[in-house]
Amino acid sequence: MPNLEKCLTIEDLMKLARRRVPKMFFDYADSGAYTEGTYRENSSDFQRIKLRQRVAVNLENRNLATTMLGQPVAMPVAIAPVGSTGLQSPNGEIKAARAAEAFGIPFTLSTMSINSIEQVAEGTTKPFWFQLYVMRDRDFINRLIDRAKAARCSALVLTMDLQILGQRHKDVRNGLRAPPPITPQFLFELATKPAWALGMLSAKSQTFGNIHGHVSDAVDLASLSKWTATQFDLTLNWKDIGWIKDRFGGPVVVKGVLDPEDARLAVDNGADAIIVSNHGGRQLDGAPSSIRVLPEVVDAVGHKTEVLMDSGIRSGQDVLKALALGAKGTFVGRAMAFGLGAGGEAGVSRALSIIQKEMDTTMALMGERDVRNIGAHNIYSNDLQRRQGY
Secondary structure, eight states, rough: OOGGGOOHHHHHHHHHHHHHOHHHHHHHHHHSSTHHHHHHHHHHHHHHHOOOOOOOOOOOSOOOOOOTTTTTEESSEEEEOOOGGGGGTTHHHHHHHHHHHHTTTTTTTTOSSSSSSHHHHHHHHSOOOOEEEBSOOOOHHHHHHHHHHHTSSEEEEEOSSSSSSSHHHHHHHHHHHSSOOOOOHHHHHHHHHHHHHHHTTTTOOOSSTTTTTTTTTOOSSHHOOOOOHHOOOOOOTTTTHHHHHHHHOOOOEEEOOSSSSHHHHHHHTTTTTEEEEOOTSSTTTOOOOOOHHHHHHHHEEEEESEEOOOSSOSSSHHHHHHHTTTTSEEEEEEHHHHOOOOOOOOHHHHHHHHHHHHHHHHHHHTTSSSSSOOGGGBBOOOHHHHHHHH
């Protein structure tokens, strides 16, 4: 096991994960659509936002705890749904869920996870959130929602921005599949990453656990791949929130909103919260960063519903900037994936610890003691920043 204490930033964990995880799976996490311009701007736009420093303030008894969707959280951070997490590390979804549970924050399981809903529920003791892709096979989706209910999932995260799959050139060039094809190149990868290979031999699942064995038309790898490729629903619309919410019987959060008008439509059709997200830059390349759009969405619907934010967060400072611009909570996906690839469950815990420490120190240097008080007054503003939209 690597010495994770030497990793001081999420980037350190990313570099370690690159050395330990087969290239096709590392690239899956570290990639965006087409030119990857939106992927890069998700992070770089955070750097343009400056924080106000305040001094001579009592900094005793600082607090990072708050709520997300009415649930107590140790800090305003949840783990985002990331597909194929179980290929970053064997049983990856279970490991990440356990790390989140121990830390006191929500974990969101992807529809396209390697470990199934039931496997994650068996490996944890507290309810987690489940992310839903709406597919053409509505019988399967109804059963999937019922399985989430049976596993005591406390919220459903409905992703709206994947009716059609944005092309990620790295995945195409790497021939990404789950499980991976046995090629000379992949065998070389296994030889150079023995810990990953040995661990995967004992993994509970090596392909999409929520689909395999639950769809009559997907009985083997070839048919599973074919079924998945044709299933994303091109007719998905705002009215679908209603029947999904009725079926689930709990809060439904709409993810993938990047426009104020879409935010209004989501709320008008029953969304219990909004996640401002561009899918980590993995869908519409050329779209604005999530942090740039966040204030517009907050202005549009923040008085009606809880606005959360995803895409681009790599530090505790990024979390605070999102809160200052109106988010009530944030999601981290790649930070979790890099931690998982670097060191399994301990690596995810390290990633969360890095973010927590950065939040605490930065908040103190901003002259704040309670994360619930973070707001627009914490952003340094001048004429240049106003022209840039912050």
